[in-house]
Amino acid sequence: MTHVRGRVWRHGKPVDDFVFSEISDCLAAEDTLVWCDIYDPDHEILTDLGDELALNAWAVEDALADAERTKAVVYKTHTFFTVYGVTVKSPAPEDMSESTLEIHRISGFVLPRGLITVRLSPHFDIDTVSRRFDELGGQEYGVGSLVHGLLDVIVDGHFDAVQALDDGIEGLEDDLFDGSARADLQRRTFQLRKDLVALRRVVLPMREVVTVIQHRRMDAKTAPELDPVYADLYDHVLRASEWTESLRDMVTTVFETNLSMQDARLNVVMKKLTGWAAIIAVPTAITGFYGQNVDYPGIDTVGGFVTSSAVIVLLVIVLFVMFRKRDWL
Template sequence: MTHVRGRIWRHGEPQDDFDFSAISDCLSGDDTLVWCDIYDPDHAILEDLADELHLNSWAVEDALAESERTKAVVYRTHTFFTVYAVTMTEPAAQEEPSSLLEVHRISGFVLPRGLITVRLSPHVDIDEVSRRFDELGGQEYGVGSLVHGLLDVVVDGHFAAVQALDDAIEGLEDDLFADETPTKGLQRKTFQLRKDLVALRRVVLPMREVVSAIQHRRLDAKTAPELDAVYADLYDHVLRASEWTESLRDMVTTVFETNLSLQDARLNVVMKKLTGWAAIIAVPTAITGYYGQNVEYPGIQTVTGFITSTALIVVMVVILYVAFKRRDWL
């Protein structure tokens, strides 16, 4: 079911008379600013809106498509963009690791005096977008500040996701050298984190082009330069999130490779110890096997022969044990 909400400002003052059916009339006013948010849109409703506002038909199709990449496309009368907000999920109680991320697509049509956002997911804090807009003084700077408020919330979500994955990788590093951690569980966690990082990277890296395209789109030549500083700061945050994501990718790869190296090292230690004990056990086996021959030899069926064989076993075992222990083979 389609849900529509919005805000309208006239002469820099918020109004309470937002009417979706009259949105084209609102956008035609010189001192009017409109924000319309549409959740779970019906195709027919969005098509009618596109015809009314002269939106690009391909952009409308992209706004409704299930799978679209992060992008920004500049048209003659408006700019269309698609970004992905990221929210964190609670870790699963079961042993099987699950994804820590949920991505939610947001599409937007940036008009000279308004912004229309289209969402397919309810898990986006639209109230926070509105609050950021008011903090920036959007009534003074126009639609550019409203777009900035939306992108700022999205990028902050990216930062929170990167931080959560960073903490998860640090936990992996701690488990890596813990003797009681099951190797199988550690491998599964590592692979799941790698999948989460790949998913996050797909939505974070293209944000640079989105912010840059919107920043340099002069929809209002009078007020747009005033927003250059905040957009430059937003672009810097996007770069930091991208670089952080790349560094985490290297970290999780290092954890995976280190885990394999540790498994090889532990296997070598086990084999070394088994080889040492096998050499020690071979001594009494060889001596008792020699005295078990069915031939005549000195000391056969005598106490002296038993004492001699036992002494040889003890002496050789002690010598081998001490020698292997000094070389850290046991």
């Protein structure tokens, strides 16, 4: 079922007269700014809206598609973009091998006097976007301020997700070197790698989206005041991208270190087993020699038994001391 909400600003001040059926009139009015958010849109409703507002048909189809990559496309009368918001599950799942991230797709149509957002996920907090509009207080600068507010919320979510993954990797490092074997360490490492790959797919393309919107804004000449805030937003996108790339190196290092430590522990076990096997071989060799069916010095005498036992004990002690000095036991 399609859910629609919206807000209208006139002369930079909010007014409470948004009506979805009259959105064309609002967008045509001077000194008016419109934000319309559509959740779970019906194909027919969005298609009719696209025809009414002369939106590109392919862009409308992309907004309704089940999967679409992060991108921004500039058309003659509007700009279309698709971005992905990321939220961290709270509280964290008890099974740390489960994903801690939720990814939500948001598509947008940027018109000269309005922004239309299309969402397929109900879990993205759109109220945060509305509050961010009011906090920025830049509605008098036009639709560019609305787009910036939305992208600012998206990028803040990326930072929260990167921070959560960073904390998770630090937890893996602590478990890796605390000396206790964790059966789920390998599984948690793989899950973090999966989350990081998914996050990287939505964070890195944001540079292209912000660049396109920043340099090809329709209101670039009428609202130059937004240039610094878009430059700051692009800087945040770069920082999130670089942080994501560094985390990929970190989780790869943790994975490889874990394998190296497993190999090292296996080598220690094999070394100790080999040392004990060498010690056990000495009495086995001596008793095996005296088990031959031939006469030998000291046979059937107490002195022969004591001598062979003393040789066994002496050689075992010598081997034990030698292996212990070499850290083989």
